Amino acid sequence: MSEFNAFAAGPWGSALAIALMALVTFLCRIGGVVLMSYVRITPRVERGLRALPGSIILATILPSALENGWPALVTLGASITVMAVTRIDLVGLAAGLGTLSVIRALL
Amino acid sequence: MSSSLRPFFSLAGLRYGARAALPALPGFTMFSAAFGTAAAQKGLSLAEAMGLSAFVYAGASQMIGLEIWQQVWTPATILTIMTVTAVVNSRMILLGATLQPWLRHEPLARSVLNLFLLTEAGWLIGTRHYNDGGRDVGVLLGTALVLWLVWQLATLIGFFAGALVPDPKAFGLDLVMPIFFSVMLVPLWKGVRPALPWLIAGIVSYVTHALLPGYVYIIAGALAGVIAGMLIE
Numbered sequence: 001m002s003e004f005n006a007f008a009a010g011p012w013g014s015a016l017a018i019a020l021m022a023l024v025t026f027l028c029r030i031g032g033v034v035l036m037s038y039v040r041i042t043p044r045v046e047r048g049l050r051a052l053p054g055s056i057i058l059a060t061i062l063p064s065a066l067e068n069g070w071p072a073l074v075t076l077g078a079s080i081t082v083m084a085v086t087r088i089d090l091v092g093l094a095a096g097l098g099t100l101s102v103i104r105a106l107l
Numbered sequence: 108m109s110s111s112l113r114p115f116f117s118l119a120g121l122r123y124g125a126r127a128a129l130p131a132l133p134g135f136t137m138f139s140a141a142f143g144t145a146a147a148q149k150g151l152s153l154a155e156a157m158g159l160s161a162f163v164y165a166g167a168s169q170m171i172g173l174e175i176w177q178q179v180w181t182p183a184t185i186l187t188i189m190t191v192t193a194v195v196n197s198r199m200i201l202l203g204a205t206l207q208p209w210l211r212h213e214p215l216a217r218s219v220l221n222l223f224l225l226t227e228a229g230w231l232i233g234t235r236h237y238n239d240g241g242r243d244v245g246v247l248l249g250t251a252l253v254l255w256l257v258w259q260l261a262t263l264i265g266f267f268a269g270a271l272v273p274d275p276k277a278f279g280l281d282l283v284m285p286i287f288f289s290v291m292l293v294p295l296w297k298g299v300r301p302a303l304p305w306l307i308a309g310i311v312s313y314v315t316h317a318l319l320p321g322y323v324y325i326i327a328g329a330l331a332g333v334i335a336g337m338l339i340e
Binding site: 004005008009013014015016017018019020021022023024025026027028029030031032033034035036037041044045047048049050051052053054055056057058059060061062063064065066068072075076079080083084087089090092093096097098099100101104 | 129130133151152155162163164165172180181182188189192197198199200201202204205206207208210211218219223225227234276279280282283284285286287288289290291292293295296301304306307309311312316317324327328329331333334335336337
């Protein structure tokens, strides 16, 4: 163990930390695929997985949007509206960035 | 359902995926450049910063990693950073779960590469293709390769030119990832009822964010959404 301590404290400690971070991240990345190859995809499981993309988006953006107050909410509203009308993702993105820039310039 | 469509891989899909990555690039560039700058300020070497971006390649965990980065490592601190990384990135297990039917017939080596490059942004772009009836795995890989390359480049720029990067707030670039995500929400919309789990995910995420530090709120909200989706007929 003391040899391992010395190795971790030495010049290779950072490389070891990065390698292990990369390893656990890769296991997370393949974990779902490996797991689902053993699970029978019932209609219920399929419904749950179908809800995932929207759920991840809301779970990711809602706290920071609410934290940033009304300018953030108006911005996201603008990008969603423009995307819904045009269906072109770059246009929706530009609408959001433009709205936020204008709001901040005026504040 | 769409399970009758058979997945395949094409170079045309690879090119299409590379182009489809475009709307995610502003967010990727900002986040990765910010990481590069923070890594340089924290005293990481270029090799360490690039090593994290190249091999861990997961923004939130890279940023958190910087907070607990050590000049001299011990087995305990290495175990800590490994555990924190696993917790922050555990949400990727869910992403992979939805990809399994798409990747089922893929050669192992290509799936390993595709999954090594898995990110939320790339997965959302791929999911849009899949939901439109597309089954070309090349699209997923094409997007992923472009995103990874841009991530490396932006870390490099941030590491050396952090002081030259303009204040992201001036151009609304601090919110560019949320804006990208909200844009990707639109094609997912299939009416109010299928969106109920999203609402539950949002509420659970918001409450978790208020109660717990770190990035646990994302996986908490995502899991709540999946469970809600399973329960709502």
